[in-house]
Amino acid sequence: MHLLEGEGVSRNFGGLVAVAGVDFYVDQGEILGLIGPNGAGKTTLFNLISAALPPSAGTISYEGSPITGLPPYKICRLGIARTFQTVKIFAHLPTVRNVMVGSLFGTGSRSSATEALRIADEELEFVELSSLRDVPAGDLTLASQKRLEVARALATQPKLLLLDEIMAGLTRNEVEEAMDLIARIRARGITVVMIEHVMHAIMGICDRIIVLDFGVKIAEGTPAEVAADKKVIEVYLGEEI
Amino acid sequence: MKAIQMTRDKSVTLGLLIVAFLILALLPQFTSGYLVTLLIDILKFAVLTVAWVVFSGPTGYMSLATAAFYGLGFYIAAVFSGTVPFPLLIMLAGASAFVVALGVGALTLRLRGVYFAIFTFALVLLVQNVVLEVERVVTQTRGRFVETVSTEGVYYAILIVFFLTILAAMLIRRSRYGLALQSIGEYEEAAAHSGINVVWTKVLTFATSAVFMGMAGAIIATRRTYIDPYIAFNLNTSFLPVLMAMFGGMGNLVGPVLGAALFTYIGEILLTRFPDLYMLIFGVVLIVSILFMPNGVLGLAQGVWRKMRGGGHAPS
Numbered sequence: 001m002h003l004l005e006g007e008g009v010s011r012n013f014g015g016l017v018a019v020a021g022v023d024f025y026v027d028q029g030e031i032l033g034l035i036g037p038n039g040a041g042k043t044t045l046f047n048l049i050s051a052a053l054p055p056s057a058g059t060i061s062y063e064g065s066p067i068t069g070l071p072p073y074k075i076c077r078l079g080i081a082r083t084f085q086t087v088k089i090f091a092h093l094p095t096v097r098n099v100m101v102g103s104l105f106g107t108g109s110r111s112s113a114t115e116a117l118r119i120a121d122e123e124l125e126f127v128e129l130s131s132l133r134d135v136p137a138g139d140l141t142l143a144s145q146k147r148l149e150v151a152r153a154l155a156t157q158p159k160l161l162l163l164d165e166i167m168a169g170l171t172r173n174e175v176e177e178a179m180d181l182i183a184r185i186r187a188r189g190i191t192v193v194m195i196e197h198v199m200h201a202i203m204g205i206c207d208r209i210i211v212l213d214f215g216v217k218i219a220e221g222t223p224a225e226v227a228a229d230k231k232v233i234e235v236y237l238g239e240e241i
Numbered sequence: 242m243k244a245i246q247m248t249r250d251k252s253v254t255l256g257l258l259i260v261a262f263l264i265l266a267l268l269p270q271f272t273s274g275y276l277v278t279l280l281i282d283i284l285k286f287a288v289l290t291v292a293w294v295v296f297s298g299p300t301g302y303m304s305l306a307t308a309a310f311y312g313l314g315f316y317i318a319a320v321f322s323g324t325v326p327f328p329l330l331i332m333l334a335g336a337s338a339f340v341v342a343l344g345v346g347a348l349t350l351r352l353r354g355v356y357f358a359i360f361t362f363a364l365v366l367l368v369q370n371v372v373l374e375v376e377r378v379v380t381q382t383r384g385r386f387v388e389t390v391s392t393e394g395v396y397y398a399i400l401i402v403f404f405l406t407i408l409a410a411m412l413i414r415r416s417r418y419g420l421a422l423q424s425i426g427e428y429e430e431a432a433a434h435s436g437i438n439v440v441w442t443k444v445l446t447f448a449t450s451a452v453f454m455g456m457a458g459a460i461i462a463t464r465r466t467y468i469d470p471y472i473a474f475n476l477n478t479s480f481l482p483v484l485m486a487m488f489g490g491m492g493n494l495v496g497p498v499l500g501a502a503l504f505t506y507i508g509e510i511l512l513t514r515f516p517d518l519y520m521l522i523f524g525v526v527l528i529v530s531i532l533f534m535p536n537g538v539l540g541l542a543q544g545v546w547r548k549m550r551g552g553g554h555a556p557s
């Protein structure tokens with residue numbers, strides 16, 4: 001049984017088909033990369049999995065049960081956490097409170113405030129933001145805000161983590177740190193799906209890659225297979241993979 | 242250390258509350274009727290403002306439905322006037338407001354921003370007109386009579402409800418709901434994806450705040466012998482708490498209470514001294530305060546205090 005599985009997943013916006021009948025699966029413990037040009041439908045697919053949007057057609061199952069139709073908070077409590085391409089933090093709350101929202105409400109079991117605070121501090125430590133725990137989240141740099149979103153998602157104790165372009169806009173050094181962070185997340189046994197444009201990062205850490213173009217899955221396979229795929233090369237014409 | 246500090250803060254706050262309650266409770270024994278009447282007015286607005294802040298403060302959803310729940314309390318008082326004891330009447334009004342607010346909340350809290358404000362505004366007009374129609378067609382009356390309660394009785398009732406409101410507001414702020422509400426106000430989508438049942442949290446808090454508005458309505462209704470839909474569902478009752486909260490500042494609960502007290506008192510003075518210029522002066526005071534005191538009177542006072550002590554930044 002796959003951890004997550006989608007069949008014929010589609011989403012239209014008026015006449016625009018953002019995701020067109022995509023079949024996909026994610027297995028326990030792997031890092032799956034989701035790539036494709038801007039507007040390919042990657043974020044929309046995350047929105048469908050996390051129930052930010054309902055699919056126009058298709059079903060999504062998690063641990064063998066359909067989850068289509070559940071509200072976002074239930075998806076989160078089931079163990080699917082996410083970050084956002086454009087960061088969505090609680091800007092006026094201290095950093096640690098941001099993370100505490102995840103540990104207090106997102107785990108699926110009721111925990112005390114003390115316990116939630118302890119977990120929040122642990123996750124801040126994990127993403128190396130402990131020194132900024134009392135700073136309003138809005139005052140953090142973009143790189144730190146992206147880490148904060150990862151910490152908030154991890155605080156919900158997910159089995160599956162969806163990362164939407166956490167490396168976009170980061171410096172070379174910060175990208176290296178983010179890659180290290182993802183490796184350490186996997187080491188905890190958490191399954192990761194990552195959308196990314198930073199090719200060497202994707203190729204370096206993913207076990208498997210799905211390529212979307214205009215909402216359609218055009219390729220799927222190991223990094224080496226995908227990099228050699230004709231359709232993929234066409235889509236990324238002129239870019240070095 | 243931190244935990245000890247927090248429990249001390251808590252007991253200090255609680256001690257101050259009890260002292261304030263005792264002073265206010267003993268006041269009618271020592272003072273003139275005018276002060277008690279003024280205090281009833283102040284406490285009424287303090288209840289409405291704090292109750293409004295409970296929901297609208299952290300979430301940023303601007304509710305203009307206050308008059309609907311307050312007016313509902315008026316009508317509950319009128320309908321059951323003379324048949325049930327005063328305390329029961331107040332509880333009945335609170336319960337009715339809760340139930341109605343649950344329904345209204347479930348319908349409207351999907352709306353964001355200005356749409357929510359406009360819908361709650363329209364709700365007041367809707368309820369007012371429905372009651373008018375029911376009176377015209379069904380009961381064939383216009384307005385209703387209410388059995389009055391002694392000034393002291395009203396004073397103690399509104400005083401108790403005031404402290405219940407403060408207590409509820411404090412509990413909500415400090416509980417997990419407080420954090421949930423704040424995160425909803427900061428970024429609703431992120432709150433939902435972090436495991437918060439945003440719809441339920443909003444609706445429940447909205448209904449809880451309505452309880453106190455309904456209770457205040459039932460109490461104040463007994464100050465009049467006659468009420469009608471225009472008196473009960475007056476839009477000023479929706480707008481004033483918003484202005485009072487802005488005037489006082491919403492950073493903590495002292496702000497809204499201070500705002501309600503000063504606003505009511507200043508309004509009273511202006512109305513007696515300059516009845517013709519009342520609205521004009523009031524308007525100017527308001528505009529100036531909103532423009533130059535973004536954090537209200539309390540925020541201004543805190544800023545001045547910090548400057549006097551030589552700098553430092555606002556605690557987050």
Ligand SMILES: Nc1ncnc2c1ncn2[C@@H]1O[C@H](COP(=O)(O)OP(=O)(O)O)[C@@H](O)[C@H]1O
Nearest residue numbers: 013016018036037038039040041042043044045
């Ligand atoms: N909420 C929305 N309403 C309308 N169109 C949308 C919405 N979200 C995404 N789209 C459109 O769907 C397409 C796919 O967008 P998106 O999933 O964000 O792409 P990607 O993340 O791969 O860059 C784009 O054409 C985008 O404009």
Ligand SMILES: [Mg+2]
Nearest residue numbers: 042043044085
């Ligand atoms: Mg995207």
